[in-house]
Amino acid sequence: MSERAGAVVTADDLRGEVREFLAGHDPAAMDRLDFLRARFDAGLAWVHYPVGLGGRGLSRDLQPAVDAEFAAAGAPTNRPERNGIGLGMAAPTILAFGTAEQQHRWLRPLWTGEEIWCQLFSEPGAGSDLAGLATRAVRDPVTGDGGPWVVTGQKVWTSSAHLARRALLVARTDPDVPKHQGLTYFACDMTDPGVEVRPLRQITGEAEFNEVFLTDVVIPDADRIGAAGEGWKVATGTLMNERVAIGGGAAPREGGMIGSAAQAWREHPGLRTPGLHDRLLRLWAEAEVARLAGIRLRQQLAAGQPGPEGSAAKLVFARLNQEISEFETELLGPEALRYDDWSMRRPEGANFYGRGAGYRYLRARGNSIEGGTSEILRNIIAERVLGLPAEARVDTRVAWKDLPR
């Protein structure tokens, strides 16, 4: 397992290491979790993570070769689709801000999928204005400093909360300072008796998300991520990862929602009108250009020239999903008046393609709200990319407790 000092590790080297690992760990003969744990310990989980934490400190580009070699051998995966927040947001946050002890304690069960993570950020009173959140974390009055924290409040829009073992949590630890300064970041144990998860039914009829009620939830100080009062800095890091995760998917031509609309168009010549034709050509062109922009963004990252263009990707993706699904319902006409299923279900995530056009239309409305509204993203582009001055604000210099609510 030792790295050859000074040698450049290639995809071929890693494929060889995977074959060597498989020779000693037969996936057909082993318990699934034991196999995944051993793969993590061999540094073949995510090669861009550090040695000792499932990786080898190599480039992220080498990971597909490793995954393909495991897949070819029929090895079990860690089912990444079930733990998107864990892998996409919690892991990078823990890596960037967690202590060595936290990294060793959390990252292995996170990667193997034994522990699903969710995100306890938004609140009924704090959506776009996340820094205004009101969930309180106070030191246990008996033990004081160094002792556990006691958390009370309400969180909302929490996907996977009903499946999660742990949560990324931002809570207010000091109401006497301005709002961005009084926040602290924690990992919350979702099995604590003070955690109550209720499904939150959405306009599609189902419940991808939850409300989470926290009542005197006890969090040991060892589960605090970053210093007390530094929660905003840590949360900002997590949110950047979220935007990359939501806006960044690459697909082949017609691989996204436009593919479903184009297919419906080709299959139903009788439904075509000149007006719809114009809209389809426009949407197809914009979707293809957005796909090319995604490819260009990846090329920039691969060339080590990360640009701010990523923040454009989610804005465009949200708008196009909405306009394309609107188009599709109008094209289908009478068929779109029927909805496939209003029953309350608990899917593990949005599934645009297994459902009808009505579902796509409704679900896409959320694309410009979840993970930062399109309006907040425009503010971010205007201020951080174009350097325009911030809006005059009344809420950044007064103590949080004195803000009108």
Place this chain on the structure above:
Amino acid sequence: MSQATQENTAQAGDLLYGEAETELRDAVRSLLEDRCGWREVLARTETAQTYDTGLWRALAADLGCAGLLIPEAAGGAGASYREAAVVAEETGRAVAPVPFLGSAVVATAALLAAGDDELLTALAAGTTTAALAIPFAAGPGAGPPPTVRIGAQRPGESGYPLTGTVAGVADALPADVLLVPADGVPYGLYAVPARDPGVALAPVVSLDMTRQLADVTLNGAPGRRIASGEAAQQAAAAALTAGAAVLAAEQLGAAERILEITVAYLKERRQFGRPVGSFQALKHRVADVWVGVTQARAAARYAAACLAAGRPDAPLAVALAKAACSDIAVRAAQEAVQLHGGIGFTWEHPCHLYLKRAKSASIGFGTADRHRASLAVLADLPGPPGGAAG
């Protein structure tokens, strides 16, 4: 990245700017910043010499931009549409009154398709400038039916007398040679000396005086045939495709520059006791323009990469790029006028140079709508059965 993503990324070609492309950009920008400030551009629009022939010589001959697309064997730089697109981004940024698009791209592409080494060598040297006598608004496709007729060859003469008018030709005014599609037997593409007494170039009072159009009238002017029949059609079509792709890059450069000018103004202009750029109503509008520029850049680079590599996806790529870049350039310029308020509506401010360039270029070599309409075939999205749109 997944395996599939890597393959996709490779299939699209390199959409970034290479080192040599960036060096070329720096050289062109430095020349244009030095010699082509917007005040000089504006002043020139009110003179008889609307094209800056001195600046064109420096760009064409000294920097070698005239011969970018021409093979080294014919005296050119042997570069590609990737480099030509970078130069166009810069001429767009500066709204430069030079015939780079008409001579070094459109006419050159026609000559490359027709295989005329003699003229290509002269163009590559930057000493001769050519223009394709097709209306600027033509495209996509092979252009409208020719409006010039071929007369009977006179005894003892090698050329053919050409007669007719082509209205609204871009970059014809500074041209030494006109490439004229002409009807008759056979249909062909002819090279005509622009200073011949049988040629009249009537300057048009143009929407965009930084690329002043001309009505070209031929009255028995001598034409040397450089392609005929199918080959001539293909040369015209290749020229219009190249023109649309590189004009898209020019529009991208113009959009990017007018957005910069607008953002700078929003930071500096104060009303209600604060910079107007701190108001969300204005911020969101420039953020949307910036998003549009990031999208258009990917489309323009893809079109240049496809033409450079001769990919079969080139016609679709060019349609996407011209549609995306036309829309964003016009939008960026219109937003610039609005977000500048009163000053943006005046003659003394550069906004209108960009607005007129953007609007005119959005019609040049095919509107966004015409290019999107071509996707009906290129992307298999046919119109209603029996309809004209199909």
